[in-house]
Amino acid sequence: MTATIIDGKAHALALRTRVAAQVATFRAATGRAPGLAVVLVGEDPASAVYVRNKGKATRDAGMESFEHRLPADTTSDVLLALVARLNADPAVDGILVQLPLPAHIDAQAVLLAIDPDKDVDGFHPVNAGRLAIGAEGFVPCTPLGCLMLLQDVHPHLAGLEAVVVGRSNIVGKPMAQLLLQQSCTVTIVHSRTRDVFGHTRQADIVVAAVGIPQFIRGDWIKPGATVIDVGINRTDAGLVGDVDFAAAAQVAGAITPVPGGVGPMTIACLIRNTYVSACRRDGVEARL
Ligand SMILES: Nc1nc(=O)c2c([nH]1)NC[C@@H]1CN(c3ccc(C(=O)N[C@@H](CCC(=O)O)C(=O)O)cc3)C=[N+]21
Numbered sequence: 001m002t003a004t005i006i007d008g009k010a011h012a013l014a015l016r017t018r019v020a021a022q023v024a025t026f027r028a029a030t031g032r033a034p035g036l037a038v039v040l041v042g043e044d045p046a047s048a049v050y051v052r053n054k055g056k057a058t059r060d061a062g063m064e065s066f067e068h069r070l071p072a073d074t075t076s077d078v079l080l081a082l083v084a085r086l087n088a089d090p091a092v093d094g095i096l097v098q099l100p101l102p103a104h105i106d107a108q109a110v111l112l113a114i115d116p117d118k119d120v121d122g123f124h125p126v127n128a129g130r131l132a133i134g135a136e137g138f139v140p141c142t143p144l145g146c147l148m149l150l151q152d153v154h155p156h157l158a159g160l161e162a163v164v165v166g167r168s169n170i171v172g173k174p175m176a177q178l179l180l181q182q183s184c185t186v187t188i189v190h191s192r193t194r195d196v197f198g199h200t201r202q203a204d205i206v207v208a209a210v211g212i213p214q215f216i217r218g219d220w221i222k223p224g225a226t227v228i229d230v231g232i233n234r235t236d237a238g239l240v241g242d243v244d245f246a247a248a249a250q251v252a253g254a255i256t257p258v259p260g261g262v263g264p265m266t267i268a269c270l271i272r273n274t275y276v277s278a279c280r281r282d283g284v285e286a287r288l
């Protein structure tokens, strides 16, 4: 068996195109463009590339991009003051502070300072809580993008066995919440799980978000299962995911590649969340 390759790039382009069309309607109705502020502290080259791609995607969708690049030695106070200004700025609908932040900055304190109603990353504890209770808020972009890809393969997710590998606040935990909301039977496995592949072998859906290159082997996958690979690992062999793609693709029913899978969906969902934020803030219905 050879898996269907899930084309994240094509899905992302389709979503960005739909959002751009709605943004045009929003601009005509309200006389303003949705705005996304992206804050980058320091000069990490990978982060700089992400921030540049986010700015381009924002402008391509007809939205305004406000980019703030601060030196690596920026103090917490200076960063918190910028966040306060962005919270108060009516032209800003979404605020994203690029992670990781330099070690001398308390990242939790910065995330807590962002207005939850502009938190298009969905990282604020208020949005984590909203997701947990099923209230309207912002869902983190990577798990939201994974869910959209999964829904394309499985129009009915209810009752499926889903295993999330990894328990981070930005991917694993919100991914599990989303799958639970879709009535999957959800298991989270992690570094202290005794029998990781005993779990993955039973799963209809495996979402890999551990940050270990090719951690998930082909024989850990149930024949026909859907595999979503969130990993972005830079190795000597190039960019690889958390799944041994070549082996897993022989067993799975559908699988996301790296690159070209989840990554592009993350950016498309950021654009989507920013449009939705602008609609909520202006009291108009978001249509997607
Ligand atoms: N506040 C915050 N929010 C984030 O959403 C956030 C962040 N900080 N810090 C870094 C991570 C990482 N991230 C990615 C986004 C897009 C791709 C992406 O588009 N990847 C492409 C290309 C990969 C490449 O060539 O580097 C792909 O997978 O095909 C990857 C990773 C967002 N992050």
Ligand SMILES: [Mg+2]
Pocket (backbone or CB within 6 Å): 166, 167, 168, 190, 191, 210
């Ligand atoms: Mg873990």
